Amino acid sequence: MDLVIIGGGPAGMSAAIAAYESGIRDMVILERDESLGGILQQCIHNGFGLHKFGEELTGPEYAWRYEKKVRELNIPVKLGTMVLDITEDKVITATNPEDGIFTIEAKAIILAMGCRERSKGALNIAGSRPAGIYSAGTAQKYVNMKGYMPGKNVVILGSGDIGLIMARRMTLEGAKVHAVCELMPYSGGLARNIEQCLNDFGIPLKLSHTVVEIHGKERVTGVTIAKVDENRKPILETKEYIPCDTLLLSVGLIPENELSKSAGISLSTITSGADVDQDRQTSIPGIFACGNVLHVHDLVDFVSEEAEIAGKSAALYIQNGKENTCSIALETDGKIRYTVPQRITENKDVKVYFRVADVFKNVKINVYSGENVVFSKRKQKVAPGEMESILLKKEMLEGAEKLTFKLEEA
Amino acid sequence: MYDVAVIGAGVTGAMIARGLAKYDAKVCILEKANDVATGATRANSAIVHAGFDAKEGSLKAKLNVEGSKMMKKVTDELGVKYKNNGSLVIGFNDEDRKTIEELKKRGDANGVEGLRVIDAAELRELEPNISENATCALYAPTGAIVCPYDLTIAAVGNAMDNGVELKLNFKVTGIEKDGSDYVIKSENEQIKAHYVINAAGLFADDIAKMVGDDSFSINPRRGEYILLDKECGGLVSHTIFRTPSKMGKGILVSPTVDGNLLTGPTSVDIADKEDNTTTSEGFAHIIKEASENLKAVPFGKTITSFCGLRATGSTGDFIINSPKAGFINAAGIESPGLSASPAIAEYVIGLLKEQGFNAAQKDSFNPVRRSAHYFKDASVEEKNEIIKKNPAFGRIVCRCEIVTEGEILEAIHTNPKATDLDGVKRRTRSGMGRCQSGFCSPYIVEILSRELGIPYECVTKSGGESYINVGKTKEAE
Numbered sequence: 001m002d003l004v005i006i007g008g009g010p011a012g013m014s015a016a017i018a019a020y021e022s023g024i025r026d027m028v029i030l031e032r033d034e035s036l037g038g039i040l041q042q043c044i045h046n047g048f049g050l051h052k053f054g055e056e057l058t059g060p061e062y063a064w065r066y067e068k069k070v071r072e073l074n075i076p077v078k079l080g081t082m083v084l085d086i087t088e089d090k091v092i093t094a095t096n097p098e099d100g101i102f103t104i105e106a107k108a109i110i111l112a113m114g115c116r117e118r119s120k121g122a123l124n125i126a127g128s129r130p131a132g133i134y135s136a137g138t139a140q141k142y143v144n145m146k147g148y149m150p151g152k153n154v155v156i157l158g159s160g161d162i163g164l165i166m167a168r169r170m171t172l173e174g175a176k177v178h179a180v181c182e183l184m185p186y187s188g189g190l191a192r193n194i195e196q197c198l199n200d201f202g203i204p205l206k207l208s209h210t211v212v213e214i215h216g217k218e219r220v221t222g223v224t225i226a227k228v229d230e231n232r233k234p235i236l237e238t239k240e241y242i243p244c245d246t247l248l249l250s251v252g253l254i255p256e257n258e259l260s261k262s263a264g265i266s267l268s269t270i271t272s273g274a275d276v277d278q279d280r281q282t283s284i285p286g287i288f289a290c291g292n293v294l295h296v297h298d299l300v301d302f303v304s305e306e307a308e309i310a311g312k313s314a315a316l317y318i319q320n321g322k323e324n325t326c327s328i329a330l331e332t333d334g335k336i337r338y339t340v341p342q343r344i345t346e347n348k349d350v351k352v353y354f355r356v357a358d359v360f361k362n363v364k365i366n367v368y369s370g371e372n373v374v375f376s377k378r379k380q381k382v383a384p385g386e387m388e389s390i391l392l393k394k395e396m397l398e399g400a401e402k403l404t405f406k407l408e409e410a
Numbered sequence: 411m412y413d414v415a416v417i418g419a420g421v422t423g424a425m426i427a428r429g430l431a432k433y434d435a436k437v438c439i440l441e442k443a444n445d446v447a448t449g450a451t452r453a454n455s456a457i458v459h460a461g462f463d464a465k466e467g468s469l470k471a472k473l474n475v476e477g478s479k480m481m482k483k484v485t486d487e488l489g490v491k492y493k494n495n496g497s498l499v500i501g502f503n504d505e506d507r508k509t510i511e512e513l514k515k516r517g518d519a520n521g522v523e524g525l526r527v528i529d530a531a532e533l534r535e536l537e538p539n540i541s542e543n544a545t546c547a548l549y550a551p552t553g554a555i556v557c558p559y560d561l562t563i564a565a566v567g568n569a570m571d572n573g574v575e576l577k578l579n580f581k582v583t584g585i586e587k588d589g590s591d592y593v594i595k596s597e598n599e600q601i602k603a604h605y606v607i608n609a610a611g612l613f614a615d616d617i618a619k620m621v622g623d624d625s626f627s628i629n630p631r632r633g634e635y636i637l638l639d640k641e642c643g644g645l646v647s648h649t650i651f652r653t654p655s656k657m658g659k660g661i662l663v664s665p666t667v668d669g670n671l672l673t674g675p676t677s678v679d680i681a682d683k684e685d686n687t688t689t690s691e692g693f694a695h696i697i698k699e700a701s702e703n704l705k706a707v708p709f710g711k712t713i714t715s716f717c718g719l720r721a722t723g724s725t726g727d728f729i730i731n732s733p734k735a736g737f738i739n740a741a742g743i744e745s746p747g748l749s750a751s752p753a754i755a756e757y758v759i760g761l762l763k764e765q766g767f768n769a770a771q772k773d774s775f776n777p778v779r780r781s782a783h784y785f786k787d788a789s790v791e792e793k794n795e796i797i798k799k800n801p802a803f804g805r806i807v808c809r810c811e812i813v814t815e816g817e818i819l820e821a822i823h824t825n826p827k828a829t830d831l832d833g834v835k836r837r838t839r840s841g842m843g844r845c846q847s848g849f850c851s852p853y854i855v856e857i858l859s860r861e862l863g864i865p866y867e868c869v870t871k872s873g874g875e876s877y878i879n880v881g882k883t884k885e886a887e
């Protein structure tokens with residue numbers, strides 16, 4: 001088969017459509033869920049599509065635009081199908097109730113498996129392990145997909161976007177959200193979500209706070225929170241007990257790259273996603289990655305954009321093979337945490353996405369080729385919660401071996 | 411009317427019940443929790459100790475060495491994961507070396523086979539990731555690992571398949587004598603049995619008091635653990651102990667039979683028998699000592715932490731005796747209780763016979779139980795045969811541990827049946843992976859609700875009031 005797309009969320013669907021439009025027909029989307037749309041299916045709030053369609057859609061509406069297209073184009077989809085393994089030689093093993101365990105040999109693969117939420121386990125919170133502790137996305141699934149309330153009195157740890165959205169959602173459903181505690185001195189969520197999901201409902205955002213203990217034998221009965229110092233260590237004198245029956249966690253998303261690892265794809269230690277070139281090709285030629293499996297996006301519009309690049313490039317790879325015309329490594333200074341892509345292998349205009357490591361005000365984004373600044377842009381404010389991007393023109397790449405992205409005082 | 415009632419469905423009660431299933435006798439297990447294997451058996455180091463720790467001549471030493479020799483056969487019959495990975499007690503200095511040599515002497519006296527003191531070079535060959543500071547080790551080739559709740563669930567299941575009854579949510583609150591029989595009461599039920607076996611773990615002293623035996627007490631001692639992702643399971647292949655000191659046995663590092671890396675336990679005496687909470691001091695202690703044992707331990711890959719409570723008996727040894735006619739204690743079963751469990755069962759049944767139990771062995775007893783992991787262990791061709799017959803085996807519910815709906819259905823319908831989320835988890839590993847049930851729990855709640863015929867919001871994590879959901883949303887109402 002020419003092309004296998006793993007994952008039928010917004011990334012997988014956009015990539016499939018782009019590949020189709022570039023002439024690929026012998027292809028399939030493998031999706032483990034019983035329907036397309038990925039995580040968007042449970043994001044019933046507004047705010048999707050502003051960049052892409054110029055209007056505010058809900059998650060399911062945004063997904064539907066792509067699903068409709070996939071259907072119109074008759075792109076084959078296998079639902080309820082879980083990919084178990086992929087190899088370096090692009091052999092895919094998957095299972096579903098109809099076909100059993102089967103393999104596909106593909107000329108190209110697009111990885112679009114999305115991400116998962118960091119779990120409580122990773123945090124080593126002291127105390128008991130009762131019912132009533134959920135990641136925000138799991139709670140979202142119970143509320144929006146199943147129609148059940150996981151709790152009535154809620155504390156949220158972490159101010160990731162799903163946590164913020166769930167603070168509002170649970171409040172609208174009649175629950176009391178007592179506080180959102182964020183370990184860092186700033187929120188990892190979008191500014192607009194803090195405004196619309198917390199401030200509008202009078203939910204306190206406690207920055208530099210964490211949960212130090214969970215109480216309750218069968219069901220959560222409360223949590224102890226505390227302020228943290230600059231080293232993020234709890235200050236015990238500030239301990240405060242909040243009675244509640246639910247603790248939601250929104251403490252970060254991790255790209256799901258177990259399959260990529262089994263194929264031997266090299267991963268970035270910073271993004272936990274594959275290391276890619278401007279075409280979103282991974283370290284294995286013919287395997288591409290896009291969407292949240294590559295790096296965690298805050299806006300789906302950028303996922304679609306990235307997936308189109310991967311889809312087109314995969315088509316090109318299948319049709320002509322892909323040739324590298326240069327080899328430029330993109331590096332960062334630490335204040336900028338990472339870039340995607342991490343390398344450029346072809347002389348053409350390249351849009352580079354990046355995230356910063358902290359909140360910075362009045363800065364310049366400078367791109368250096370050796371001693372020379374080839375690109376510079378001023379920003380009033382940058383924050384870890386908001387992804388940034390710049391366009392590197394073809395001319396700027398001329399003769400470069402390495403481009404260093406730096407955040408410098410304006 | 412039962413011939414024998416076993417109180418407690420931890421590994422001790424489970425192995426005793428399975429032993430009794432060989433006899434033509436009416437046997438029941440009484441367990442206060444919503445499932446088997448929820449006490450000390452749920453949270454421990456999962457090690458089949460070689461047997462060099464316990465003092466020569468103690469019951470602990472005798473039953474540990476015997477039990478560890480029986481474990482392979484038992485786990486084969488029950489289809490339970492077991493691995494003879496060997497263990498190492500590592501030393502950092504001359505004093506440690508002395509202790510290690512003493513341990514070897516003690517082990518030899520206890521009848522442990524193959525013990526050897528090895529030097530740094532051999533140690534490094536066996537375990538390349540061991541700390542640079544380790545200078546010697548006691549190598550115990552008979553050391554092994556096993557999954558304690560897998561063993562217990564399988565033993566109870568096998569006992570039930572051979573006629574033993576299991577009564578869950580039966581908390582024994584009183585025992586009375588009625589002629590030569592015992593009347594065993596819970597809050598809303600009572601049963602009669604001719605013999606009673608007390609395998610109530612932490613609460614064995616309370617049960618013993620119910621028949622007037624106050625010769626011992628059981629004190630809880632906390633043991634906390636940190637469990638790391640399967641990515642780290644290959645860091646060591648043996649179980650790595652530190653040399654015991656005045657401060658205790660210290661923090662061990664071991665692979666688990668499921669391929670994770672386990673570190674712990676702490677050791678702190680506490681007052682409350684139900685306080686299985688973890689502490690930040692405990693975490694700090696584990697991280698410090700485990701990091702001394704190896705070159706590095708990637709605690710960033712932690713997937714969960716938990717706490718088990720040791721049932722420390724006041725006598726220092728296992729308390730296995732018959733204080734009253736027809737009543738037998740299997741109490742104070744702290745470490746190496748898991749390792750010793752097959753031998754404890756035989757020993758207890760011996761005492762029971764001394765008390766007059768004289769049922770004949772039955773021919774129909776089948777010691778073999780189909781492994782709960784048969785689907786996972788099958789070849790692709792076999793799996794496809796199974797999926798063709800039952801498509802639920804083609805549907806993956808837990809993506810981290812690759813658990814199918816078919817396996818979950820079997821967990822709910824095979825003895826001893828899972829009735830809550832944790833029960834399904836212990837039987838199938840669903841939710842034990844890196845996402846810790848974030849993705850699969852809404853589906854498993856749905857399957858439980860459907861299969862048990864109970865409303866969605868009535869599904870619990872572990873029985874009692876541990877509800878997952880508290881009601882419907884406004885829209886759904």
Ligand SMILES: Cc1cc2nc3c(=O)[nH]c(=O)nc-3n(C[C@H](O)[C@H](O)[C@H](O)COP(=O)(O)OP(=O)(O)OC[C@H]3O[C@@H](n4cnc5c(N)ncnc54)[C@H](O)[C@@H]3O)c2cc1C
Nearest residue numbers: 418420421422442449450451455457582611633747748749
């Ligand atoms: C931290 C720690 C580490 C350990 N490591 C190891 C190891 O590596 N190797 C090893 O061999 N051993 C180890 N052990 C010891 C081993 O775990 C125990 O010896 C073993 O699990 C004890 O099993 P049990 O059935 O006696 O007790 P439990 O598993 O506690 O079972 C007792 C059961 O009795 C039930 N019960 C109590 N009261 C009542 C009542 N009134 N009515 C009805 N039911 C009741 C409880 O609910 C429970 O299910 C460790 C223990 C701990 C805590």
